[in-house]
Each structure stands twice: as structure tokens, then as C-alpha cells.
Amino acid sequence: MTRAETAMQRDRAVTIFEKGQAGRRAFSPPPLDVPERPLDELIPPRLRRSEPARLPEVSEPELVRHYVRVSRRNFDLDTGFYPLGSCTMKHNPRLHERVAGLSGHARLHPLQDPQRAQGALELMWNLERALAEIAGLPYVSLQPSAGSHGELAGVLLTRAYHEDRGAPRRTVLTPDTAHGTNPATVTMAGYDVVKVGTNAAGGVDLDDLRAKADEDTACLMLTNPNTLGLFDANIEEIVRIVHDVGATAYYDGANLNAVMGISRPGDMGFDIVHFNLHKSFTQPHGGGGPGAGPIAVSERIAPYLPRPVIVRHGGDRSNGSGREFDLDYERPKSIGRLRGFQGNYGCFVRAYAYIRSLGASGLRDASEVAVLNANYLLARLRQLGVCDLLPPAYDRICMHEFALTGAPMKSELGIRTLDLAKRLLDHGYHPPTVYFPLLVDEALLIEPTETETKETLDGFAEVIAEILREAREDPEVARNAPYTTPVRRLDEAGAAKKPVLRQPLG
Amino acid sequence: MTRAETAMQRDRAVTIFEKGQAGRRAFSPPPLDVPERPLDELIPPRLRRSEPARLPEVSEPELVRHYVRVSRRNFDLDTGFYPLGSCTMKHNPRLHERVAGLSGHARLHPLQDPQRAQGALELMWNLERALAEIAGLPYVSLQPSAGSHGELAGVLLTRAYHEDRGAPRRTVLTPDTAHGTNPATVTMAGYDVVKVGTNAAGGVDLDDLRAKADEDTACLMLTNPNTLGLFDANIEEIVRIVHDVGATAYYDGANLNAVMGISRPGDMGFDIVHFNLHKSFTQPHGGGGPGAGPIAVSERIAPYLPRPVIVRHGGDRSNGSGREFDLDYERPKSIGRLRGFQGNYGCFVRAYAYIRSLGASGLRDASEVAVLNANYLLARLRQLGVCDLLPPAYDRICMHEFALTGAPMKSELGIRTLDLAKRLLDHGYHPPTVYFPLLVDEALLIEPTETETKETLDGFAEVIAEILREAREDPEVARNAPYTTPVRRLDEAGAAKKPVLRQPLG
């Protein structure tokens, strides 16, 4: 490995805390332009910091080079294909960064008088209207900060709804295909999880659902298409069962990218939907956020929505107050705030720009192509014989993503899904989601998204085929992959056993 | 190489013209909002394009990914040490990009009424004043677009000066250490080059200069410190000799980074100076520009300066006309324009921000540290024994850069300067300038700049030492380097023999 050790591999990880020298600085403080008073007079010594925070001491060039170098140790969506199932890694238009960065948006204080923040409120209002239309549900709150925050809001709304009707309940149903945030949310909202099984077609087991839905059921949380990438054709019946026991139907919108403009959760009968603006609406993921998880709800849930709510005054723009758009705090049945201020506005700007760019037919096109791309990639993998070793978990037309099982590959070639994923890294691809959904053995969940070209899908399929060919000859290659990444396989067990969670400082 | 072939190496270069498919597009045209007329009526068919330009047809995601991937095949200053002699690769502050991007600067039309471009003109005026102070010469023109453009302006000014005095001349003196642009400029300005030799100390050979300076001499072009990184201690005498024959003294300011606030070309007696804002004043190089090459001149040269000239009206700001700052075109002796509009204003904004950030003492600090860093790196290389094989071409205190000769390395280890440079690539360093200056055998010109840390210099010195050690064991390693770069050694001779200068299109 020595000659061919890459410059990045030679360059062992050094944190910013290990860089620099005492006395270096990137920041030049503004001059003190007011009469100086003894600090002790202003802040009593006993309240003051006793030992300084040992922050880095670096010059600006060191700072820049450190983080630019560090950044190059990341793979990203602008660099390559990122078919991470359930994550909708679609192209992030740079226009969105430009408009979000305009000072009228980026440097607007959240407590600015609404009269002088009319542009922001109008944008939020318009975004709410668009999301309501896409969801097929009339009322929207933009407040939640991510999908799981939206879920929590949704289940708390359910709770408020049942309590307001004087009939609190105890359980929430989640299919065994559900994303982990669903059951985790249920617990945080004080309910008990009741798991519902999956039928042979990959959908909800209706009998199991009927057996488990009862007067204790507060809600069913469902993803549709589900995390297997399959649309549940029984959706109307499912919602009927749930409604029949007086429970609410919650739609986890993480997979909305399959059905925008094609099928609406509201039309399916759902009461509450969350959106992941950082999935279907292309807010960049940032390596783990920020995102935004607005919710749309039906009439009966609306009174409980988080406050404040954006309102539009009828009549002319000025409307006496100069405030066509305003924030309404007087919502007696509201569950209250979920966070500070009005939500992740920067994400709203981007999502709104996206919706304005695509329009009605563009959104539909996005979903159609997302589904076309997924089915094509699956077909291509089949053509190349890949599916002999990696068959689809459910052999149906898929929606925007599909699940393969690596079980045959494991038994025939002796490499695991993990090995395949790691070998992909040497080829410059981000692997699909692995080992999720849990009920698929050696799962591989592949979501190409609509912004990828046929050529990219073809190239990816061929590389998978090549890796399988290579593994047939010598499975060790994949088992020890990757070779050329900045670091190779990492000791995760060791990390968890003796956690080192911060840089120790001398 | 197969397992360890990096993802970038696997990923063979494909141009944007080979991407995409007929019909794809990143651009959505605005709607036609005026009554449409037949195109033939507006532009006669005979003047119209007969065959379309075969531009790429790509979607926006393809476009973005293509260029982001391509970008990752570049090394850059934010990623690593870039001690490229004569190029002053100092840190480029991002503040400069921010201020240059403000719409009041970036979206200002060059023909805007000066009354409504007062901020721009004031900035240019202030920059001129600052550059004049740094040069020690009273008048400045910001117009030239780069160093060589400034040189051309300077020699044309010399020509205008001599002609105006009724005594045109024929030759321009340039030392044999001069940068290639100096003699090339001389030719373009219609003069003949007369070369002046270098003495044992690396400075101008005074006897040779005396022998060659005569009434045919229009000008001497000199870099000081020169391209060997040495300050010519005879500078006063040199200028005297030149002035004594009635010639002008031109200062190539590419090496100004050694002497800002320490020694001024004007004080040395020079008549004309060019600046490289993309060197000493940290305008980013952009992979080969843009830059800016303002010139500063003495009183006697001023009448010939390119027009327009920025003027400041005395008195109060409004001054009747509302134009405190204005453009003056009425310059009867001006050599005229060198280009369109007022020069590379975007570079002026950055340079001005830099000067405002550093101020008088910061500029001096920059030069002091540039010289300290260079001498330290040389000392460090000596300590590590590197200079046994790579001795300095002139064994003196250097200025901001120093020249080594690889001749002993070549004879003792059997590797050339080129091999050393190529092996550095595997270690993640940009090599120094190689094979320049021409009069040093197997030259290596090293300019660390002031923005590098001692740790970086130490690391670089150690890597050089390590490469020499490795070469002593096995010179083939260096001779075949690099190994891990996106491509390995390229066939440059082949490229020149059968030039392929554009993508052939089907």
C-alpha cells in the first residue's frame, strides 16, 4: 500500500484542536469604542468563567485549509450517485441557496414586526397553500423542524384531538416496516406501540390490522408507498378500519416523492401528514440536517395545530394595519409551540423556490420519473443477472424505491450486503440503504430519485454486476473493501465499547 | 493497481460534450411575452445560422455533477501548500468574495452614470492612493488586466515618453533572470531586447549593464527581489546607470510581496511599476486568471497614462455635479485605452478589502513573514540535509523565495527535479516552480508566502527529505511518480505533436 497510499490516506485525521499554536487568531475584534469600565464592576468575579474554554487558536488560512481538507473526506450528492433508500437524495438546485441567501430573507430577524416582514409571511402562506394542495388536506403548520418532529407534532395532535373529545386512548399502530422514528415518536408522545404485520404482497396485513385496531387505538402511522417502496393498494380499506375505531390516520410523508400530483394522502383519507422538505422538496441534507417537517391536517385536527398560525387578512393588501399576513397566537385549543420562532424559514424559502420552479406538472413529472427510474434500475439489474443473487424482496412494480435481499448472494458468494456496499465505495458510488427495512434479510433499499440519468443508472447496475463477478472469483476483495477511501473499514464496535466522544485536550 | 485504483482514476475523463442526450436541458427560457413576429421578417435567413452550435444537452443535475467532479480533479490552495515560486500563492480571504459579490459592486454596469457609481469610483480612487503609497510613486492607472498587460502599458508609456521628447529609442534591457513576459512584452511594444547578465551574487552584472546601456536604451525592466528571490543591493547604482542614459526604469512588481512597506520601487528610483493584484494583493488566481496589473508611475510619465483617469473634484462631496469622483477622458498625451471599460473592478474590490484589512502594519507584517518563512524553510531544508543534494543556487539570505538547484540530486540519486516534483504530488503538496529561473540548472523555485504556518513548512521539508531517502533506496519510485493522482504522468510531447485542441463531435 505504500506507493499507492493516496495523499488523503497519508494525511491522517487531525482535528482543529490539534492545529494551531497559542496566540494565533482568525478573528480581529472590533475596537472598544465606549468608555471602558472595570469588568469586575459589570460582572461580579464570582459569576465569571474560572478557566477559559480551550478553543482552537488558528489563523484564518489554517482554519480554511483545515475545513476544506476535511470536506474533501466526504462523499456528496454533487459528486456522485447517492441511491440511499428512504432518503430521496435528489438534486439540490443552487438557485435555492442563492434566494435563501438574499439579505431580505437571510438577515431577517424572527421578531421583526410582521408589518415589516410581509414578504416572509407571504412566502410561508403560499408555501402552506401549496403543501395543502399537494397533501390534499386544508391546513398546514410549517413549524416542525424535521420528519420526526412532524411525527411528534402529529401524534400530539391526535392526543389533543382525543382528549378534547373526552376519550383519551392508549396505543398507536405501526406496521413492522415502519421507519424507526414512528415507534420512537409514539413512545415520546406517551402512547404504546402496537405492531401490525406485513402481508405477502408487502402491504399491511389487513387481518392483523383488524385484530389490533380497537377503542384503545389512537392512531395508525403509515408510510405509503411504504419503506419497501410498495404502494399499498388496500389503502382505502386500511384507513376505513382505522377510522371505524375512531382513530386518526397519520401519513408519514417521507416517501411522498413517489406520488406528488398523482395521489394525495388527504384523498386516501389520512388526517395528518408530515412532509420532509429535505427529501421530496430538495432542501439539502447538510450531512444530517437542517430539514423541515411541516404537517398538513384535516378540518377536525386543525384547531389543535401548533401556534402561531399564519393568517391572511381579507380585503386589500394594506388592510388598515398594513398587515395582509399576520401571526395568530390566539388559538385556545392549540397544542402550543414545538420550538422557537416560526420554524426553519430558510428551508421554506428553498422549498417554495422548488415548487415555483416545477409547478403542478413539474411536481408530477418528478414523481413519475422517480418511479420510472426505480423500475428501470430494477429491470436493468435483472437484465444483468444481478437479481439472481440479489432478488427483489417483493416481486412487483415498485414505486420510487425497491428493496433487494442479499441472502442468496451471502450464501452463494460468501459476501454480505455490507461487503457489497463497501466495495461500491471504491467505485465512487454511495451505497444504497443497507439492513433496512428490518424485515428483509440482508436488505438493500435502492432509491435512485428522478434527477438521475439513465446513463447513471446503467453505470451503477454494471458496477454491481462487476462486483458480483469479482466476488465470485475472489470474495476477499469485497470482504476487505474499501481500499482507496480516506480511511478503510472502521472499528465501530470498539468505538461503542470505549467511547471517545471528544478530543482530549492537554 | 486494480484494487487500489482510486475512484477518481477509475473515473476516466469524459467531457461535458460526451454527457447528456439530445433534448435534455438545464435552462428553461422565459415565456415570449410580446407579439411574435416571423423570424424571417426580423433577421433575414441569409444572415442566420445554418447549422446549430453543437453545445451540450444536459439537465441541471448532470451539469452540476459534471463540474463538481471535474473540480475535484484539481489541487488548490485551500487544500494544501502551494509553494509555487514567483506566483505568491497566499491565502485568499473569503471576505473578499463576499464583498465583491454585493450587488452594488457585482451588478453595477460599467457605463452607469458616474454620479450613480460614486461608490465604485471612490473605491478605485482609494485603491489608487494606496497603491501609489506602497509603490512610492504618485500616479496610478488600474486599467491593465494582468502583470504582462501592465508591462505592455509600461513599455508603451516609455515609448510615448521618449517620442514626446522627440527622441525615440530602440532597445529595452532585461536581465537574463527576467520572467518571460518581460522580453515578450518588449517585442510586442516594438523594441528589441538586450539581455543583461547576472553576477556571482545573483544580481545584475553592473559591468554588463554599463556596457549595454546607451542612447538606444529606452528602458530597463527589472524585478527586485529578482526571480532568484534575491534583493539586488546595487539597486541605486543600477537605476542611476539607466537614468544616466536617459532611459526609464521599469519595476516588475511580481515580487513586491517581499518588500511591502519595507522598500518602495519609487524610492529606489523606478519610473514605472506594475502590481500583480493576483499575487501580492491576494486576488484568487482562478486557475489562470482573472488578475489585475495596475501601474504606478512618476510625475514625468503621468501625462501618458491610459485613459480614462479617475479624478476627484475638490470641495464638498456633491460639488454641484453630484460627482465627487469622475472619469476624465481629456488626456491629450494619453497612450489611450488598453482594454474596454475601467479594468477588472472585481479584483479592485478584493485588493481594496485586503489593504483595508491589513493596513500599514499588516502589509509590512505580510512581507516580513513572507521573508521569514522563506529563510526558515531554507534553513530547515539545510538542517535536514536536503541542501546537500539540492543546494541553494546562491547562498545568501533570500527574500520571499529561494532557488535550489537539483543538479547534485540528479547526478547522485539519478532523479531529476521533475521527478521530485511528481513524487510530491503523491504526498498532497503542490511542487515549487521547476526549471525556472532558466539560469539555474534543474531549478526549483520555492515561495512559501506569509500565510503558511511553521508546521506546514516543517512538514514540507520533511517530505522532501523523505523523498530523497526513498530515491536513494530506489530511484524508480520517484521516476515513475505520481501514483495516486487522478491521472499519472502525461504524454506532453504527444500532445504537442498531434494537437487535439477540442472535443471532436459526431
Next chain:
Amino acid sequence: MTRYTAVTDTDRSAMLEAIGVASVGELFAEIPDAVRRSAPLDLPEGLGEAEVYAELRALAARNTSVEDEVSFLGAGMYDHYVPAVIDMLMARSEFLTPYTPYQPEISQGGLQVMFEYQTAICELTGMDVSNASVYEGPSALAAAAYLAKLTNGRKRFVISRAVHPHARETLTTLCAGYEMSVTEVPLADGVTDLVAWSEAIEDDVSAVFFSQPNYLGAVEDPAPLIAAAREHGALSVCSADPLTLGILEAPGRLGVDVCVGEGQTLGNRLDFGGPSFGFFAARDEHVRRMPGRIAGETVDVDGRRGFVLTLQTREQHIRREKATSNICTAQALNALAGVVYLSWLGRHGLVELGELLVQRTAYARDTLAAIDGVAALHDQPAIREFALSLGVGDLEAVRRVIARCAAEHVNPGHPLAIDYPEYPDGLLVAITEQRSRAEIDLLADVLGRAVAAERSGAPAPRRGGEAR
């Protein structure tokens, strides 16, 4: 096909053929007719990039940003200078566009940043461990509450009324699910009333919450607040303003169990309230109940140092209904801005900036309190925010004063009475390093005249409102 998709007609035919269907419509055949739309959505058609830009710019132009007036608004988010290097780094595709780092070998960039961020937060707060970020300040406080619930299972929280109103409300919202009661402790002279605090805390209390500095800008004395909690075995949670921790003692050193806060002041722009990030740091003993991602150090098979997401058995994707939190996507990019900002400020810069804020704030407080009728609402120590009583009577009058100032392009601050009726003409004024002495003097002049006009009963411009 839009500009973001790439399926040409030729592509489509080839793809459909490979799939073995005749049309894209067939792919959706499993969706029951009743829930499959044929009509287009009721949304306007798409626009070109330049037109979208023009529309969003027009909307931006209808907002008055802190670049359009001299603003002293704070109350939770502050107009600190964000250095240009942060914009650049946040815009780099390598940081902007990846997902959560599930494949560590190709995510060392993001993981190392998380590790550095955790280190910086630990240093700043004096806590043992930090996670890699939560959503933002108020929900961070609620997350700390959930940790307390998991820790001791008790049924009551005690919170100071001096904690940000949004955080108090968020706590109430989010603990409704697990049926906690919340006791609010009033203020005395601008800080948490220590007597009431001690009385409120009994053995049924799961955790106590205070803020440093508090909503009125006053520096609390945390030691007795924490001691009271410890006496009853309750966890103590401090919501701290990180930019004041160059001056104020690190909460960790004072013995809090959890320190949370809003990270906006650390290199994040205002963005009308988000995205920013919340930080969450705790004592070692709580680490396995922490919410969210945590990066840890390890080595690769060749012995190279590397970083991974660790302690994942806390998390929803592993533990599902038994997870310690449901959080998944958090605020990694904003946290990146946070650690870059702290590295930019550096060890000394943090202190120097803090000192500058203290001095300018003292000057501003004195200068404004000298206005006829105006008085400081409390005389507690302050770092960069303080509360005034304007001497104009009520909230409506305060609103008129603000409207008068706004007409002169000065935004004097946020009215207190919306959230604290007990301070009917209170005003919260924030000072950052971007507000020079000259601007403070301008505020004194403008506010002075506005208050005088109000007090003399002069007719006022149309009153504005405010968000809260």
C-alpha cells in the same frame, strides 16, 4: 421533463421496454382509481430560474432585514457577524449535500466535524459529553426534560419564568404526551426568585430549568439554583447562551446535569428564525440516554484514525420504541457553522468579544436609562441584552414608540409585555458587536424623541405589531 430531470422520449421508450410496460401510467396502476388523480394539482405552472429568482427577490424586498435598519432586536436570536468563511464552507457540496453519515469511510469529513463540534461544545459548557446537535434552543430544553424523565421517572418539572417564553411553551407542549406537570417560578428583580424556586422543588421533581443569561438579559447566579435541585435529587438543566460563556462560568463547572441552548449566535444567520441548531451537552452518566447522533473516534483496519456514529443503541433506527428520542435528521450543517465560528473566534476571541459586548451593553444601558422616563428594569449584570421600562404605560404605547423609531430606520427592540404582562412597558434591547457606539447613540436619540413624543401625547404613526 423539467430542468431537473433527464428522461428524454428516447430514454423513456428504452426504459419502459426494459421494464416491460407500455407507459409510465402503468407503473401507477396499483394505486386505486379513487385515490389516483388525473387532474393536475391546483398550483401555478413552473418558472425558469431567472423568474423564480425575481419573485423571491421581490418577496425579500418586502422584508426589513437587519441590513435595512439599525436593529436592536434580540430576545433569542442576535445579529452577530457571520464570517465569510462559514458561507463558503456551508456552500461546499461536500458539506451541503450529503445525508447523515451512514457510510463512515466516505463521510469522514462530516464525522470529524461532529467530533470537533462535540469537543467545542464540551469546552464551552464545561460538560463531559455533547451530541452532534438537536433542532434548536427551545426543543433542546424539552429534549433535556425527556432525558430527565427517562432518568428518574418523576412527574414534575420546575422552570424559571425567566427562561425564554418559547422554551417554556415548547416544554409544556412536548411533555404533554408523557403527562408531566410543570411549575413555573416567578422572577424577582430580573432574576429567578430563589425563595420561590427552593419552595417549588420537592422530591417529586424530575428536573429544574433555568436560563443563563435569562430572557431579560440578566445574569443568573446558578449555584444556589443548582444546589436546590441537587438537594431533592432533581436534575438541573441550564439553557445557556453560548456566546456569553467566554465571560460567564461554564455551567458544567457549576454542576448542572444538562446544558442546552440555542446555537444561532455561533455563526448562523438569522433566517427569520431558522435553521440554526440546538446544542445538548450532559454529564458522563447521562450519555446513554442522550438524544441524537454522537460521533466517536476509532481506527480503521490499517490503524488510521477515523470517526463513526456511535452509541447508536440509543437511537430510533436501532431501538425503535425503546429509543431515548425520536430525533433523526437534526442540524448538522448549522452545527458545522457553530464549530467553525468558535474556531474562528478562538480561545481569546471568545473572551474579547464577550468583553466588548459587556462594555457596549453597559454603555447602552446607561445611555438609554438616562432618557427621561426610561429606566432599567433591573440592575443585574448583563452581557449583551437588557430590559428597560419606557415609562409610557402599556404595551400599546410601547408599540407606538417602536413605530416612531422604525420610521427613522431604527428598531429599538422587542416589547416585553407580550410575554410578561407584569412589565407593561418593558423593552428588551440587544447589543451585538455589529452595533457600534455611534449606532447606540443614534438609538438613544431616536428612542429619546419617540418616548418624549409618546409621553407628551403627540399623534403617533400607525402602530406596528410584533412577532413573539
Next chain:
Amino acid sequence: MTRYTAVTDTDRSAMLEAIGVASVGELFAEIPDAVRRSAPLDLPEGLGEAEVYAELRALAARNTSVEDEVSFLGAGMYDHYVPAVIDMLMARSEFLTPYTPYQPEISQGGLQVMFEYQTAICELTGMDVSNASVYEGPSALAAAAYLAKLTNGRKRFVISRAVHPHARETLTTLCAGYEMSVTEVPLADGVTDLVAWSEAIEDDVSAVFFSQPNYLGAVEDPAPLIAAAREHGALSVCSADPLTLGILEAPGRLGVDVCVGEGQTLGNRLDFGGPSFGFFAARDEHVRRMPGRIAGETVDVDGRRGFVLTLQTREQHIRREKATSNICTAQALNALAGVVYLSWLGRHGLVELGELLVQRTAYARDTLAAIDGVAALHDQPAIREFALSLGVGDLEAVRRVIARCAAEHVNPGHPLAIDYPEYPDGLLVAITEQRSRAEIDLLADVLGRAVAAERSGAPAPRRGGEAR
């Protein structure tokens, strides 16, 4: 130490010791006292980042940009929309900060972009070869002149008066060195006077220069212009507006020897005139006399495709006084913007944008010419610019008209008479895709009233001036 340097006191001592000197001053000992300064420069002291930002923002605020008014200024630089992807790519350290690609193995990014750029320029212009950029438009034309001089050594240039005045002046400046004479051919009905042109060209002419479209916005008929040159063995050089080449015939197909032009319209912002880039394309036979960098394709030792700077024996660093040009640093980053822009527009977009411009320009020309007193200066075909006569008499009157419009936040265009006294009340009006019909109608309204007021002798606002 500044924020950009890193030598602490400890560092300095260690470094000086290693060097073997006692002080930094000693390093400068070789500079003679008489030319070594002890006094500091007479410049203000340095500022922090936030303060520099504030100062530069204040300067920017004193400029009226195309975002601050509805601007119809053109005359060489145009307010076309620059897509956001270009900002992002130009800001990437990988493109922004490297030097010229002297080490090709680690510069494949920049080199490939040059290669692609050269391809795009060849396609656009119909020429065989392109270099990797020159400074900007007018100096590109002068560079073509130098190539002609090297080619045939003749002593006279012929240039159409319809070429941009800056280009004509730059040519005169830069060919002064090698003692060329320049003959200018007048216009007839808005285009180059073909009779005068043919008369001016004789066997002593090295090269001829025309512009497409010309400065008045008129489309020239290049075929006879080129034929006249060919007849006398002179090179023909066309300065073309690249954004019109979706509509107009490629100069290369019409037989020009060299095609140059200003690249600003290809994805570069206005920047008060620069940096943008000049393009330089020629017929194959001229390639070894071309100025500047040229990238070429090759292979590496393993057979991988790669790119290098090639044909360097033309260049100053190899050939010194025998080089075909002195150019070194050019405009690589701006050329990158150019090729990204062209790829963004794409094969069809280039045509569609051109057609939109033609239609809007026709509409604008008709609408404005319908104003009382106003007339089109010529009725030649036009793509996105045209000249009017305002019917107000002279330049001073035109200036007053412009000042009236400016007061209504409309900038109607650039006065012609500064450079063309023969059109005393001429106005050059540019239309880009960013000027909607509504804005054109606004211009018609505002200009109509301004002209009417001027013609009725109403008192005018203080007159402005203009740059040229």
C-alpha cells in the same frame, strides 16, 4: 501578526534561531538604508472582517446597480441572468484558488474545463481552434491584430467605425508599438459602409476588423466584408457577440480568419466592467501564432485520457522575446463561467434565448420609435440592442432625458454622441431576457414623458453624466 499570518513569538524565535539571525530586521539587511523604510506607510491601520464588510457595503450602497433600477444599458456589457450554479462553481476552492495548471496531474479539473471551453468556443464561432481565454473583448481584438502582423508583416489595419469604440481605441494603443497605421471606415445606414470598406482595403492591409452585431446593435452582412479582405490577401477578423450566435451565422462558416469577442454575456456578471473574459478563435493555419494558453488532450502512462497545456513553444515562458504574445495570466475562471453558461443554455437554449431577444428587441424598437419625436436610427436587423434618435437635438439634451428617466428608476440606455458625434441625440438601448415586456412598456412610458418634457422645454432635473 495579522489574521492571515501565523508566526507567534515562539515560532519566530525558533525560526530565527534555525536561520541563524537575531531578528527579522536582519533578513532585510541587504536592502540599502537609503531605500529601506523605517516609517510606516501612510495608510490607515487594519480593520476586522466585520468592519471591512461594513465599509465595502457602504461603498456598494452608493452605486446604482441593475438591481436598483430598470436598466437598458448595454453597449458592450449586458445584464443577462447568471445562473446560480456558476456562482457555486466559481466559488469552489478547486476552481477559484489554483494557479495556472503547471502540474497537469493535479490540475486535470482546470485543464479539462479549458478543453471544454475551447470546444464550446469553436462550436459557437465555427472556428477550428480556440485558446483558453484572453483578457476581454477589446484587447482580444488587438491580440488578433498582432497575430495578423506576425502572419503577414503588413503595415496597415482597416477597421469599421461600427466596432466598439473601446476596441478601436485599444487597437490604436497597442499597435502603436509596432507602428501600424489604422484606417477607419465609416458607417452607412447603421452598418459598415461597404463601398468605403472596399476602397480602404489594398494590398498593404494586414487585417480588417468588423463587429457582429455592431456597436449600434445592427447585424452586419459579413460575406462581402470578408470577401473584400480576401481579395487583397488581408486577414479578416470578426468581433462577435457570442450570445447572438444562436441566431447569426457562425463567423467561421463565413470565412473569417480570426473570431474574437467579449465573453461577459456568457455567465459573467457586470462587475463594473470586469473581470470577464475575451475569447480568441482562429483557423487551423494560425494555431502556432495564437496568443495564450491552449489545452490539449493526451494520455497518461497507464493510458488514461488526460489534458495538458500544449503548443507552449508559442509562449513567453518558453520563447521569451520570440513569443507570439506576452500574455501569461488570463481569465481562466471567467472562461469557466463561459463554458458552464453555454452548457447550461445548451444547444437549444442558445437558439431559444436568441429568438426571445430578437422578438423583445423588435417589440421594444417599435414601441419606442412610436414615441413622438423618437425614431429608429437605422432599420437594420437587430438581436438585442438598437439605436434611437430621440429627436431632442444634442448630447446635452439626451443627458437631461436620461436624468429624467433615472429619477423614475429607469435607465434608458447609453448616449451615442459621446463616441459618435454624427448621431447627436442617439441613444443605444439594450434588451436582455431579464427585461420583460412590462419593463419595456414602463420604459416607453417614462422615456416618452421625458422626451416630451425635453421637447416642450420643461425645466430638467440636474443632468447626469455617463461613462464611456
